[in-house]
Amino acid sequence: MIWKILSAKYKIIKTLSTRRFQQDPLENLFGCIRYNCGSNSNPTVRQFVAGLKTAVISNMAHTSSGNCELDSNSAIITNFKTLLTPATDICTDIEQSEHVYQIKKEIEESITSSLEENLEEGSSELQACAYVCGFIIKKNKISCNNCTKILVSETPEGVHNFVEFKNYDNVKKSLTYASKNLIACVEKSASIINIFLEKEAYEENIKMRVTQLLKDYKL
Known part of the structure; x- marks a missing residue:
């Protein structure tokens, strides 16, 4: 059949x-x-x-x-x-330190060139980052006046063009305008994480290592 x-x-x-x-x-x-x-x-x-x-x-x-x-x-x-048979190519402490140093050096070089492109006010990357930063501020509901002055921009700037387009009420201004310093910090953090994951995503304790890396850069 x-x-x-x-x-x-x-x-x-x-x-x-x-x-x-x-x-x-x-x-x-x-x-x-x-x-x-x-x-x-x-x-x-x-x-x-x-x-x-x-x-x-x-x-x-x-x-x-x-x-x-x-x-x-x-x-x-x-x-x-x-x-x-156990692996014989396990890195020693010295080799691991050299590897970490090399990764940091590569990240630093990549970030420098990346930020030069992305920190232009007209770039789509920075416009989107400004929108995300505003959401982060609003989500955390900051009550400290000094913190608000540092994190929030009193008046919209060129970097907030996308946020203004998303604002459905021009009078009420429901969206938050993040400061340039916060936007630069978040953009740099995102660049560090992306570059790190491209090179080290297969390693263990990714969250801990990324957190330590961001602390080392003192963002």
């Missing part, structure tokens, strides 16, 4: 390997997983994943009680020595 349908629809098909339609490979896989789960017929997700990992590591060892044909595939993992 299948051959008739396929041969009629696809003239290019000359042969049909019916072995590909059998479910023995699938049964073998689940048999290995069940075997590694302690014959648990209803494992949890975590138990299933653990059983699958064990099955992969053991190269899908075939159980003696199975009634399925053995798979003829080559071993999944052929070099256990490489897999189980």
Whole structure:
């Protein structure tokens, strides 16, 4: 039936390997997983994943009680020595310090060129940043008068053009106009984080390292 349908629809098909339609490979896989789960017929997700990992590591060892044909595939993992040998390329403290210094140097160079482009009042980056800064100020509900003078601009400037366009009420002025210093600080912080993530996103403790990096720059 299948051959008739396929041969009629696809003239290019000359042969049909019916072995590909059998479910023995699938049964073998689940048999290995069940075997590694302690014959648990209803494992949890975590138990299933653990059983699958064990099955992969053991190269899908075939159980003696199975009634399925053995798979003829080559071993999944052929070099256990490489897999189980501890890595020797772990950075020492000195190498790590040099690496951190190099990253900071690259970030500093990238930020300098980036800020020269983005801190122009007419740039879309800075206009969008000014809008976000206004939202941050409004969200935090600052009650300190001195803080407000530092963070909020009393009158709109060129950097606030986008904010003014977003302001639906020209009289009430519901949106907040952030100061240039705050906008520059947020833009620089965003640049530092973006550059850092491009180079170090695969590392551990990303949040802690980014926080420390921002503190080091004394923004």
